Amino acid sequence: MDYQLSEEQQALVDMVRRFVRTEICPLEDNLDPDAGEIAPEDSERLKEMTREMGLYGLGIPAEFGGPDVDVTTQTLLAFEMAQHRAGLYNPCYNVFGGAGLGQLYEATDMQKEKYLYPVLRGEKISFFGLTEPSGGSDPGRAIQTRAVQDGDDWILNGTKIFISGADRADFGILFARTSEDKTRNGVTCFLVDTDMPGFHVRRVVHTLRSTHYATEIQIENLRVPKENILGELNKGFAIASDRLSRFRIPYAAGCIGVAIKAQEMAVDYVKIRETFGGLLASRQAIQWMIVDNEIDIRTSRHICIEAAQKADRGEDFRTEAAMAKLLGSEAGGRVVDRVMQIHGGYGMTKDLPLERWYREMRIRRIGEGPSEVQRLVMARNLIGGSFH
């Protein structure tokens, strides 16, 4: 069973596929294998093209000026956008624009003016500050950053880790504990400017992923006006939770896109590479790897699309999104691993994108909630309630 694309979806997919192959991949031929950026003039030129394609700002809701593209179509396009060397963490080097922090669409008018609209215009960069050294899988309980009310302001103190983009951001969302409640019910979401006194990016956190690094933030007596509370006091975790669920679908789609590209490389390679007097394609060990790849790709793709379709229908898609994230990240890792095996020594080199995908794909099983947490989310939804 496979999802049949509508004519319009097929046209969009074809257009983005062409764009990736004719505009993005050739640029990478001249970039460092670990590069995460293209030249500013290339970026501007390509953004102009995506605007002409009517696809700039894909994730932005139509009422905020984004193209009116449903989640399913966005997912189909995300499969395509990831199919290049930097595609897992920098799909198309962001020339399709970003939607910014989804939580800001629910912000007050003042907050939208100051934060959301500048992001949509590409004038400001944001970060999402949830995880702390005390834990990331259960942030609702692990958050130790404190916010204490002082007149009309709140004073924040604490540390955040594994925060992407905080060093380059103009502002971000920070979650802090605002009550004695030790559970997720005592957490509030604050909008903070990175030039506020007391906001420090202390270090780069180096990981397997070289280009899209994370940072550690220290917050020391950071004074935030009460107007900067996003959503309701002590109900900030609902904001985090919503983001985590929504982001699982494109996150999975990126993994699947890379897996599709890796599989394409493998199929091409086995038809030209000879060993012991015969093509790799004729070896059963290789054939089985190719078949296992296809099974991994199709099953994860199917669930990913199902999650997107449920989201489009306005149904509860948390189970499917968690399943897509788990399957996509784990299947993607297996596929890239097999394709490296098929390519032998060349698969390990920086001549091919496989070693970069291998390193970055490993992070995907942990980022945005590890596989174990996805299983926990699904169990909770399937059984009901929260059991400890």
Next chain:
Amino acid sequence: MSIRLVKPFQALTPENIEPIQGQLGVYQLADANGDIFYIGYAGGRSLFGLHGELKGEMKEQGDNEIQFRCEVNMQYISRYKELLMLHKADFGELPERVLKEYPHKIGTLSPGR
């Protein structure tokens, strides 16, 4: 552990470059006073890695009295960006040659000493 490159500078000479292997990593160049005027990296497209990059620098610098220090690092891109941010935090601005080569926005770090 310091996040800065703190090992002593060495003169950029054939003898000092010889033991450096073709690995990935980052490096800094400084003048005779130890003032850093360039931060670079040996990446996936560098022929002979750090060895090749430093050899190239030596040719380019001619008879100038130049010093260098380097660090083998597989995560050369994030380490390179970190060194740029540290330089900006310590000295207020990036070396001129880096600004010409790296046209992207550099992040802001507030590292402890």
